Amino acid sequence: MKRLFSEYGSVLVFLLLCGYYSVVTWSEQHPTNAAAGRSLAQSIIATHGAQSDTLIIVRDTVADRVFAKAISTELARLGGKVRETVFAKAPVDAGRALRRISPDDPLQAVATHHAGTQWGPLKVERLKRLATQLSLSHVPRVHFPESYMWPSFLTWSNILNVFKNNADIAIIAIGMTMVIITAGIDLSVGSLLALSGVISAVMIQRWWGGEDAGLWGVIAGCLIGAGICALGGTLNGIMVTVCHIPAFVVTLAMMMVARGLALIIAVDYQSFLSGGGTKGTPEAVKIDHQAFGAFSNGELFGIPNPILLTLLLYLLAHILMTNTPVGRYIYAVGGNREAARLSGVPVMLVLIFVYTLCGAFAGLSGVMDASRFEGGRPNAGELYELRVIAAVVVGGTSLAGGEGRIFGTLVGAGIIAIIQNGLNMQGVATYEQMVVFGSLILAAAMIDQLKKSTWALRMFELPQRWIKRPGRRETLQ
Amino acid sequence: MKCFRFVLIGLLLCGLTGCGGGSSSSDGASNEAATSSVTGAAGADGDSDSSGAGAAASGAVAANGTIGFSVLTLKNPFFKIIADTLTAEAEKQGFSVLVNDANLDVDTQAKHLDNYLSQKVTAIVLNPADRIAIGPAIKKANDAGIPVFTCDLQCVSEDAEIAGHVGTDNYAGGRQAGEAMAEVLGEEGGDVLVLHFKQANSCVLRVNGFTDVVNATNEERTEGKINVVAELNGGGLRDVGHNATADALVAYPNLRGIFAINDPSALGARKALEEAGKQDQVRIIGFDGQIEGKQAIKNGEIYADPIQFPDQMAVLTMQNIQKYLDGEEFEKVNLITPKLYKKADADQDPDLK
Known part of the structure; x- marks a missing residue:
């Protein structure tokens, strides 16, 4: 029972949240079908x-x-x-x-x-x-x-919205899970997302003719945008490994640099559009291409593309982490870097690989964001790093490294998404709920800690000691 | 013994979710009240015509539907006034209002709009957080047949259809600020700093109006010209405005005037002037006419403000929604001209100390 509870603690919290919001949003539905x-x-x-x-x-x-x-x-x-x-x-x-x-x-x-x-x-x-x-x-x-009574939360359109709108968080969380499993951290993802969106938008508009851009032009623009972010990730990885700078510092610097670049490009482009006379404003770079919006706003078999893409990427990442040497290397580096190095794991390459992947996923999310808003936004992805890290940690990955599951992160991202959706559905009258759900995140993380940490055991042994005589301590394992 | 731990954790979780349930039970109750009156009206609607009148009367009190309002940011009192007035006005007319804080983020705002669509609200009101990128979200609302009204800030995305807009004529307000600046600087003219916030198009319009008047004034003069020496980012915030002004005072010691695009940044500028001991040398023109700004005008800390009327904006928006639903004609774009507010006005203002 303990194993079941600790392995699926986050799933339990997820279901509890769904149940809670179903009760709260129980209201009249007006069918038009x-x-x-x-x-x-x-x-x-x-x-x-x-x-x-x-x-x-x-x-x-x-x-x-x-x-x-x-x-x-x-x-x-x-x-x-x-x-x-x-x-x-x-x-x-x-x-x-x-x-x-x-x-x-x-x-x-x-x-x-x-x-x-x-x-x-x-x-x-x-x-x-x-x-x-x-x-x-x-x-x-x-x-x-x-009309009939039914929770607004549990309507098909709402559930699709929740997962579609948070697909970017979920996708970046894949890369972040790998980085955190290696005991690192990446704070630059939100800024890289913005940089990718802005670069893709400018590429498509400026070099591939905007409205008249062919399919390949659009794809090339997106690849360049996402590719530059992957390069940013590689740079993070090199700084962390070759120069031995802590990941926190490296990625914090990258966060500022990437955000600055995104703003510079957007402002310069706006200024270019207005003929160069005035300074531009950091607004979204509008993409005129008709079909581009279909990438994020379109759907296949009735399911929005971002959800399908997310599920596919999670499946691939799961296979990578469980069934390939690369996955085992990532766990090994996070568990004990020195031991991994001595066992012949290419530690440097593995670290550079995970940071690159994290950057690439941020870049991909940036392209998705640009497609969703039909424009590259230099202000996109603000504070995303915190939400992504929260999703990963709630999903059961240890910040100390060496532990974590890809699908756990998916559940974690689901929890973050649902909390946000629930808060939105009830309007701002419910600020106090943020406190409650902050605590709920804490509880989710605590349950997941049960399986390994000793502090939880110690904490729960305390009341037993008060109840039983002190002499029984030896009999507890 | 092991079970004991799980019981404890279980209790903990129950406690937490219990809290959640408790805090929202009032919401649930009010929801219920709203829905019950809806069904009452609907039931009577289906009855014979004689009881239909009663149903319509009760329907007018509570059951006209829900309006979703995605506010730009509730941290700025200006938008808080819009939200509060809109809510009060809507409740008077039998609507309930769902207010969401977009926190200046168009991504959050797009999520709000998606939420409104799945909740099938009657109408959507928003202050667009990005005048271009909000387009696709509004298009989705258009496709779902839900009317979208903008308030204060406009959306310029071409294919997004806006049912109605109410805002301030920011260009005219900027011109008023320019005239006030020319007046306060007098014949000598001098160096002027602009505390800008370029992200907001409304502020760009204000500064355009301001510089147009300044340029026109300069053309009439051979000496004593007004020089806009710098346009710095004041962020529309007190702290950013303060720091920008402090830096500008070092770079341009002969500064004589500051135009700040809203009250918080104007008050930040005032703070910096006091710290530098230059409050008598440099005069400030603000914008907005929030209560603290008006108070500062009364105290002589700010020279003048072109004031906006957020409450009127909310009332007009609500009227437009009602007219739209009733199938009546109304102005699609309604710009309220600001009014220049000086110490003489502040002395007679009953709201001020």
């Missing part, structure tokens, strides 16, 4: 009879079109009549559609969804006024699908 449309059509026929005349008013969106289509097909099947389907760009269009009703041919029902019922023209008093103005024989009735 095909099934809701069909049952709405059935209830209209049930209220007004088969000969009823219906006006469908929805918004001009993909989901609403499906909903409206379902209503009209079902109404047609049951013999009802659809007068018109209005795809309103704004509530004002709904009002216009309703004013087209004539007294000779009064309307019985208006079908819409919950969002539609919040529009002024569909409110009961407005409809009544309209009926008097147009001297209709009766007021048309507004029908909308029944």
